[in-house]
Amino acid sequence: MTLDSLRLRHLASTWFPLIVGLLLLVGTASAWVTYTSTVAPSTTTEERVVSSWETNGSFTHAATVQKSNPMFPVGQTLDGRNPYFLRVTPVLDGVFSFEYGASERGELDVNTTVFLETRRVVDDRDTETVLWSQREALATESSASLGPDARVRVPFSLNVSDVRHQSGQTEAAFGDLPGSTEMTIVAVVALNGEVNGQPRTTTERYTLAIEPTESVYYVTPNGSHETYQTTRAVPVETSSGGPWSVVGPLLLGMSGLGLALVARGRGDGYLSLSDADRTYLEYRDDRSDYDDWIVRMRLPESAFDRPRVVADSLQDLVDFAIDTDNSVIEDPDGDAYFVLHDEHLYVYEPPRSGDADLDADRDPDT
Template sequence: MSVTKQIELVIGRYGRFIALGMVVLGLVAVGGAANTYLNPPVEEVTENTNTQTIQTSTETSAVVRNATPLYEEGQVLRDMPIYFFEASPDLTLRIRTDVPGDQQVNVSQRHVIQLRATRDGQTFYEDQQLVAADQTRVSDGTVWVNTTMDMEDIRSYVSEKQSAVSGAGSLQVTLQLSVTYETNDYAGTLTTSAPLALSGNTYWIDGDLSASRTHSTPVTRRSVGSPDMTTVGGLGALGIGLLAGAVAVLRRSREIDPLGVETDLARSRYDEWISNGEIPTKSDKEYIRTDSLEDLVDIAIDSNGRVIYDRSLDAYAVVQGDLVYYFMTDETALTEWFDV
């Protein structure tokens, strides 16, 4: 009961200020809910647009010119891991380049054999031999270029360089393909290479002659997300609850008599010092009013007396001879008491 009375005392004394604080907090919560709803999260999203892919690949083939125990004359060998000089002295490279098919694209291709002599990782000789070059403008999305290499001539060319290098270092032979392109929006060059191996009576391309590149244009746009309805609902409910609570506190504060509640608390706290009885109302007595029941109890304790509670007058008093110390919550009852 004392906790409830203490709460009532606080509300009775400070109800207006409590209600005002609750109104302010309620409005802030409602404003936060409205702001969260009206200003959903916005993030920037980057998307790649106008994507174009350019790619090139190479197929190999050779026609058998001289029959051998392995192959018949006229037989076509395709993408073999190894070819023989005796059977197929000519090697054909079929180069395919794919470009966007919805526009005209300029494509230039250059095919070379590159020689590089090195010692301890450092180059001391370098040479290139052009095998084929082609330039075209295509609108259907695909460029085909066929190049035939005389492998006997290439072997002689490489052998001459190898003899010159002798034991000074190592000679590397590389087949290199460069494809330069220009679309409506992009331009660039694809470069790919693979070692060209020449060993005894055989030769082969030791790798994949292919390459690709994708172009795109990044575009950044703002993406508006959905408001956090959990936050909106929570803040809204909190705000409405605070505003409703403020009204309830204000109404209750008007109904509570703080002095009466304070007296009830004091009565409960000092009940052992209070006895029921009748307070003298003779005119020869001198009456002194205290500010609170607690003050009156202090007088009783100091004088080793007791506090008398008169139910008919709803008043408390400590009688010391001709002095009557009293306390009552309803001052208007004084006129009915001793006609003051």
């Protein structure tokens, strides 16, 4: 037996209830992990897209040269230009296009209305106040039973110069108003029918902003597309693989083996230390703690003729040496410890463990 094994037995004996409790806790947890990861994998649900469809609306625009100028001949079409000239190309010709796509099938009735909206707006931080507004219908178009990827085209024309003049007259009637005048072409698309086997009814809005100045006007389209999805909760079984399927059984086996070993050790008395073993451990701990106060040397025979005073423990002998400003002398054979003081020989004889290997080992660091 080694000193380390004796200390381990002492530790296991002292903390036996806690060790058993920890092993039981680890065993229970690992059993649950093993069951959930290998025997009965859990089932969860997740949302999955089962169908989808999307709409797309866009504007194209152009203007034809109507008045003579040094740059463009009369009758030439300026396509997709920005800005346009207010005097030379006063009429904006545009086309609004709409289509939709579906992951399966679709059949929609599409009603499209294009109109001009003119209004006077005052923006105050996050608040928008409309002082006046006017609407003018430009075009309408209806299409029944429109299928996916089929396109609806709605042409329209707008004399930007005339609208700017009319807006100026409206503003003059009200006087000097705050804010600014906005001119916007709006396309409203009403959809009704069936897409991907589901009834669909919705309305979408697309805009084309027009910003006139003294000589030109700017066109800013705001085409966009919307995506609609249908989801469904689908049960998903979590994978039984992964590290826990290995770690769980491993911990379960280790905890079971640990419980069997400590139970057998307790039953065989291996974890129970005798009084002699405990006394010997206390001595070896004292020998390690007070090593700085102990020197090894062999005393002359005359020293043993002094009256002997026996100490109960090595700690008592060291305390006496400290109080009397002496050193503790250890016999090189490790059989006894001495303090020479006032013609007396103070002695402590270490206990024996009953194990030949331990008694032969006198190294204080072990």
